[in-house]
Amino acid sequence: MDLEAMRKLMARLAEPFSAEDVDWRLGTxxxxxxxALALAYIDARAATERLxxxxxxxxxxxxxxxxxxVQRGPEPEERGDGRKRRAKxxxxxxxxxxxxxxxxxxxxxWRSDGSGDTDFExxxxxxxGAFKRAAVKWGIGAYLYGFESPxxxxxxxxxxxxxxxxxxxxxRQIAGAALARYQAxxxxxxxxxxxxxxxxxxxxxxxxxxxPARPAAPAxxxxxxxxxxxxxxxxxxxxxxxxxxxxxAAAVKLARSHPGHGADFEKAxxxxxxxxxxxxxxTGAEAIDAVAKFASxxxxxxxxxxxxxxxxxxxxxxxxxxS
Numbered sequence: 001m002d003l004e005a006m007r008k009l010m011a012r013l014a015e016p017f018s019a020e021d022v023d024w025r026l027g028t029x030x031x032x033x034x035x036a037l038a039l040a041y042i043d044a045r046a047a048t049e050r051l052x053x054x055x056x057x058x059x060x061x062x063x064x065x066x067x068x069x070v071q072r073g074p075e076p077e078e079r080g081d082g083r084k085r086r087a088k089x090x091x092x093x094x095x096x097x098x099x100x101x102x103x104x105x106x107x108x109x110w111r112s113d114g115s116g117d118t119d120f121e122x123x124x125x126x127x128x129g130a131f132k133r134a135a136v137k138w139g140i141g142a143y144l145y146g147f148e149s150p151x152x153x154x155x156x157x158x159x160x161x162x163x164x165x166x167x168x169x170x171x172r173q174i175a176g177a178a179l180a181r182y183q184a185x186x187x188x189x190x191x192x193x194x195x196x197x198x199x200x201x202x203x204x205x206x207x208x209x210x211x212p213a214r215p216a217a218p219a220x221x222x223x224x225x226x227x228x229x230x231x232x233x234x235x236x237x238x239x240x241x242x243x244x245x246x247x248x249a250a251a252v253k254l255a256r257s258h259p260g261h262g263a264d265f266e267k268a269x270x271x272x273x274x275x276x277x278x279x280x281x282x283t284g285a286e287a288i289d290a291v292a293k294f295a296s297x298x299x300x301x302x303x304x305x306x307x308x309x310x311x312x313x314x315x316x317x318x319x320x321x322x323s
Contacts, residue, residue: 006102012054014139016182019175021046024163027149036154038163038171040147044128047135051098058101061134063127066093066114096130098138111137148174148246239268245294248272252298270305277316285320288313 027037051059097112113136115129136142150171153164163171235255242248255265273295277288292313300306 002102009054009102010139013050014142016143016179017042017046017050017141017175019172019179022144022172022175024152024168024171026152026154026161026163029154030151034154035151037149038152038167039149040144040171040175042132042141042144044131047132047140050140051135055100058105059098060108061096061098061131063130064095064097066095092126094126094130096127096134098131098134100138113137143178147178150174235265236268239265239272242272245290248294249298266300266305270300270309273300273309274312277313285317288316288320 021042022040023043024038024040027039029036093114095112095114097110099108099110101108111134113130113133115126115133132141136145150167152167152171155162155164235251238247238251238254242251252269255269273291276291295309295313300309
């Protein structure tokens with residue numbers, strides 16, 4: 001098996017899709033029920049086309065069903081016509097395996113993932129979901145997991161809720177920007193990197209202190225001989241530049257991966273959080289709640305700093321209520 005040829009095919013499988021091929025669905029709803037997070041995905045058709053384009057006839061898929069073991073209950077009740085009611089179907093998971101051959105069918109490599117029934121067309125949705133998840137294991141659409149998840153308006157005018165049509169230009173722009181980054185990286189001979197998938201998306205109502213545009217990550221300085229390790233000062237630059245939750249989470253991760261300046265960082269991090277809930281810096285109670293939710297997941301490590309932030313948070317909420 002030619003490893004270099006295999007790497008090239010894997011890179012082609014992982015290439016970003018055009019903005020038109022990227023679809024979006026509603027995720028977690030806001031308490032108001034009027035907005036929700038938009039989550040990017042590609043459908044099974046796009047994944048199949050990518051496999052056909054890159055691998056030709058040298059890919060295959062198969063499915064297996066794993067049915068949960070449930071305790072048997074009483075016999076189904078009889079209906080008025082003497083027939084028994086249909087017993088409820090026990091829950092199951094569909095496992096899809098996608099096999100690829102990089103040596104014209106001599107050897108096959110398999111990767112798999114699974115999906116449960118969906119609310120709409122349960123069995124069909126489980127098959128499609130399992131196929132897409134298994135395709136991600138081969139890199140197909142994996143970069144979508146690093147996409148920003150923006151808040152969008154919900155259109156509830158039909159039988160099912162969907163993303164309001166006014167939001168689609170913004171969503172296509174996000175997908176198009178990822179494709180542009182890939183094309184620029186190819187032109188410059190650099191490796192393409194999707195945004196980190198484990199960062200908290202920005203919350204609504206925080207436009208002033210946390211604009212949706214994601215700032216460029218600060219360059220990490222190369223350590224000189226005998227100097228402090230990289231990150232000893234870079235965290236301060238990253239923290240100062242952080243203008244949204246994504247960038248702030250990255251600064252926290254950078255600082256806590258280089259111990260030795262914990263107290264300084266925790267104080268500066270707390271100061272940043274307090275600045276974002278200071279009257280005049282936010283857009284109101286919803287923005288304050290957004291900061292509080294972020295801080296509940298990424299708390300200052302020092303107990304005193306946590307107490308200082310909590311006190312500032314209580315004060316900001318009282319002032320926001322006008323009390």
